[in-house]
Amino acid sequence: MSDGTEEVITRPSGGRFHGRWLWLALPFLGLAAILAVILIGRPLEQLSASAPPVEELSVDAVTLTPGLISLSVQADGSSPVTVAQIQVDGAYRDFTAEPSNEIGRLDVATFDIPYPWVEGETHHLVMVTASGATFEHTIDVAVAELSASSAAIGQMILVGLFLGFAPVAAGLLAYPAMRGAPEGTMGFMFALTIGLLGYLFVDTLSEGLEVAEGALGRLRAGSLVWVSMAATTMLLIAIGRRGGRPPEGLALAAFIAFGIGVHNFGEGLAVGAALGAGAAALATFLVVGFAIHNVSEGFAIAAPLTDEEPGLLTFAGLAALAGLPAVPGVMLGATAISPYWTALCFGIGAGAILQVIIEVGAMLIRRSPPRGAMTVVNLLGGTLGLAIMYGTALLV
């Protein structure tokens, strides 16, 4: 800063530029003054003199191993939150805390509670803080943590493949039929794609917002979903149009595949979490449902390719881009990652889908005859796309 000041004085020619940067410092100086008054002068002391602390705890992850419950807990509050005692099923239990049972703002601690939990049953946890406030967490169905054995990993990879890659590849098999379709049906196909993607967008966004509620309030995971969605959309549109033209053909198909891929990563998280949280009995049912649901994602990827001559390898690549992210999704989800990061994944997924909705929509409008894109056929296509996705979602 002193450098700049010097230059203003000694070199008037460059001074204008540096001077402008100097002016930028003014608001920060103003802010510093405000903070100094509040923190040093303490004019608000009266307000907080008798105010009890605000305490918040969120359980990020629970892992069960034989005879042991491990909790990962994040804290927030006006001062560090001390978890003084822990009840399991209405009884105080011995526990150890790592690094400490006094958890700083937004810090995370792990609590190990030796406990003879019962396979398949529900257990209730209550954390009592130093001030006597209580925070509850329920383990709906107790199952042992999926071990890191190669068999378990193989199973999870299989689930991910059935969930994402296989159905998308199957959906792409509709390509020959779509290519052979008469000229007038293109609008219908794009509208159908928009409908399919529209459902995925709403679904991804609402799941992101739902999971965001499990994170600490201060982290504002709900806002993060919206912000990450908007940022992703803008970024992908910018990338897609970097050559000055909107993406069409293979490029558009790749963007659709990418958007669906991020979405399927989120689906993988959900299925993995269900496996990890003891809904393993639902696994087959879930995978069957998602597989049926995801076949139509293949249609959406194939739609922009009808004017192209893509090779088999291209299709394999598109299917991999859209379907394979489900595999790491399942594996991450099974390890119970925190709601905050899960919400971010869903936000990015929603943004990626929104981008392709915009691009497919733009293409549909460009290719429509002068009377516009809002034809009965197109509206039917869009509605059918939504209906297919909603209908098959009921199977999950």
Added chain:
Amino acid sequence: MPATRRQAFAALAGISGAAPLAARQAIAQASSRSEAAHEPGANKVVGLVDHEANGFTPHELLTEFDYGDTSTSPDGRTVREWTVTAVDKEIEIAPGVFFPAWTYQGRVPGPALRCVEGERLKIHFVNAGSHAHSIHLHSIHAASMDGVSGPSLVEPGTNFTYEIDAVPFGCHLYHCHALPLKRHIHKGLYGALIIDPDPARHPNNLAAAQGRRHGTAEHGRWQEFVMVMNGFDTNFDEENEFYAANSIAFAYANEPIRVARSRPIRIYLVNVTEFDLVNSLHLHGNFYDYYDHGTTLTPTLQMVDTVMQCQGQRGIIEIDFSRHEPGLYMFHAHQSEFAELGWMSFFDVTDA
């Protein structure tokens, strides 16, 4: 979770971090705890209560009786006087858990006031707390001394003297009767009032009366304990998070109560638990006699190992361990919920 979960707060300084260990060793010695043998972990609280900061220890509460100051009135009658002060005080009710209590004399339960049947009692009550309080005695007395309204309901910064006759003999209690009642009681304003029978008035049950009357030779061989069964609703949701006899969760499990098996045991048992309808005391490995309200010299229940008390009910338990082998004998509320939330204790019966 809502940011509205605001709680009165405790100075965190001095709370030891993770768990430790003297208390755990005490439990390890409690070999009769069958669960330790086949379950991982233990049903316990983690850490130690700073009794010094509280200003009282659970074992003091157990055996301390406040006899007040006595004098003789012109008509030859014994006058017994106490000064009891109500103060707001934060107490550590379980390791690391602080409760913003309202107390008599800075302790919960308040002092166990002890006197003899027929005496004139004067309790000088000073309200140094932040709300109106009173001392409502469970005894036979006049309406003006009831601690419900009028001068006997004492505004902050003022005082009042309750004057009553010590009748009937028995194991009684006192508590604040200001409104809202539930809040004033569960915040900690309660204690035991013990009126010993006057042997001169009970010629037909002389030995029993002498055994109860403090200061007599017959009384000297008894090992007496006051146990006020209570709970604390630390998050103010009208359900107790902690239960205990004499406030400190698991206190007599971590440090069993040492007794000599050759001498009989008498427990003055009072139930002031709020929110839950009943509380109880169940003894392991033995049976006992029970005197409901302590107002009789013959047991009202004989040969039982569990008694139930509703809120405000109390009585006397007399236990004989003379023919038992030494060891740890558990006793606790037979509401398993209360037991596992802190109302869990042991007698360490020694060969003496």
